[in-house]
Amino acid sequence: MTDQVRALVVDVQRFSVHDGPGIRTTVFFKGCPLRCAWCQNPESLRPEPEPNVGRWVTVDELLEEVRRDGTFYGADGGVTLSGGEPTLQHEFLRLFVPRCVKAGLSVGLQTCGAYSHSALESLLGDLGFVYFDLKLMDRAAHKQHTSADNRTILANARRLVADGTTVLFRIPLIPSITDTPDNLSATADFLEELDQERIHLLAYHPLGEAKLARLGFPIAPLGLSPDPEALPRAVSFLESRGLTVST
Numbered sequence: 001m002t003d004q005v006r007a008l009v010v011d012v013q014r015f016s017v018h019d020g021p022g023i024r025t026t027v028f029f030k031g032c033p034l035r036c037a038w039c040q041n042p043e044s045l046r047p048e049p050e051p052n053v054g055r056w057v058t059v060d061e062l063l064e065e066v067r068r069d070g071t072f073y074g075a076d077g078g079v080t081l082s083g084g085e086p087t088l089q090h091e092f093l094r095l096f097v098p099r100c101v102k103a104g105l106s107v108g109l110q111t112c113g114a115y116s117h118s119a120l121e122s123l124l125g126d127l128g129f130v131y132f133d134l135k136l137m138d139r140a141a142h143k144q145h146t147s148a149d150n151r152t153i154l155a156n157a158r159r160l161v162a163d164g165t166t167v168l169f170r171i172p173l174i175p176s177i178t179d180t181p182d183n184l185s186a187t188a189d190f191l192e193e194l195d196q197e198r199i200h201l202l203a204y205h206p207l208g209e210a211k212l213a214r215l216g217f218p219i220a221p222l223g224l225s226p227d228p229e230a231l232p233r234a235v236s237f238l239e240s241r242g243l244t245v246s247t
Helices: 059-067 086-102 117-121 139-146 151-162 181-193 208-215 230-240
Strands: 006-016 024-029 055-058 078-082 107-111 129-133 167-172 198-202 244-246
Touching (some): 006 059, 024 059, 024 086, 059 086, 078 086, 086 107, 086 117, 117 151, 129 151, 167 181, 181 230, 198 230, 230 244
Parallel strands (some): 024 078, 078 107, 107 129, 129 167, 167 198
Antiparallel strands (some): 006 055
């Protein structure tokens, strides 16, 4: 069975220190339901192999890769599933995640939130944490900037918290788009509704946008310049709302 189910991955990044606690191996799965112009990994957007981008792996092959650095994980580290949107390949994850846990590996998930709950439900008991992106709280603005509205995303956020999942919500700070006082305030209101006290901020940088033309995406780069004051300004604002902020 595990030889027949394969996943399409873009990269397996070793010794990651920004994708969860401790030292981790981050698996970038291919395919995403959103089309954010600021995406840092646009090579992971399309759900099919492309020239020099994407390779198929079986459960056994990927497990062998992530176990290579097992001695470095320690008590806190492990494997982080990222992308793209890893839940799009949920049939593979339903086999892969329990195998990781059986091998003594902690598993975390990074998600854009735009998934069917049934694709994640069976995995929740084996996931150590979920990193969940909240981009824009206004439905129309979310659709304008990501190609999809946020109803499913917000519903999934509520359901994860209700299920008792360990969730860390994150905001990518995009100048004049997601870092506005209105959006940050609405996000703080939403977290208060969920009784969540933590938020993680992702500083904006345009490195992913430079790849768009090369990959042939009909997405116009934002052409924004990073604002060095944006991150401390957002931290101050959200802390004033009673949130514990990490960056």
